[in-house]
Amino acid sequence: MKKEEAKLGVGLEPSRSTQLEEIENLLASNDQELIGDFSKPHLLPTVEGKDPGLKHISPGTLAVVLTGHFSSFVKSSTVVDCRYPYEYEGGHVPPVPPRGAVNLPLQRDVEELLLEHPIVPLDACKRVIIIFHCEISVEQGPRMDRSCHKYPQLQYPELYVLSGGYREFSFQFPVGGGMGRLG
DSSP, X not given: OHHHHHHHTOSOSOOHHHHHHHHHHHXXXXXXXXXXXXXXXXXXXXXXXXXXXXXEEXXXXXXXXXXXXXXXXXXXXXXXXXXXXHHHHTOOOXXXXXXXXXXXXXXXXXXXXXXXXXXXXXXXXXEEEEEEEOSSSSSHHHHHHHHTOBTTBOSOSOEEEETXXXXXXXXXXXXXXXXXXXX
């Protein structure tokens, strides 16, 4: 039957349940580095970054998050833009429902939003993902990422830094007037 389907061009794409099963198997594998509280592997694929102590994601991975491809595993994803307000107003990563992309240029702003009013998933299987970036994600974005790590109590064990920052994201996914084009 499989050969007949292939000849007809039918059944070439894996079913959604097969794709979910592959993702679940990937998450269950032991060869991945674990998130901050050592409870599970990182959901998002990571890339090498300037600071090996932080987890970096590519602009393409951020675009996948923004389009909802991880929504069955993620309760909330927040993109924290650590640039100055005038930079943010000149263009930024599109909002991510429900919390959205937020401009938090000061450490106290990050602490107020994320630590004083934490996002808590009702379903323990769902993750809360925070992605930090600045213009090129070399200094401000990584510094804010570290400010959310209050070991051993990690409110957000799955934090990422956008590799290449907003500059690289906007190069790969042109942004104008605060809106990006994905796809």
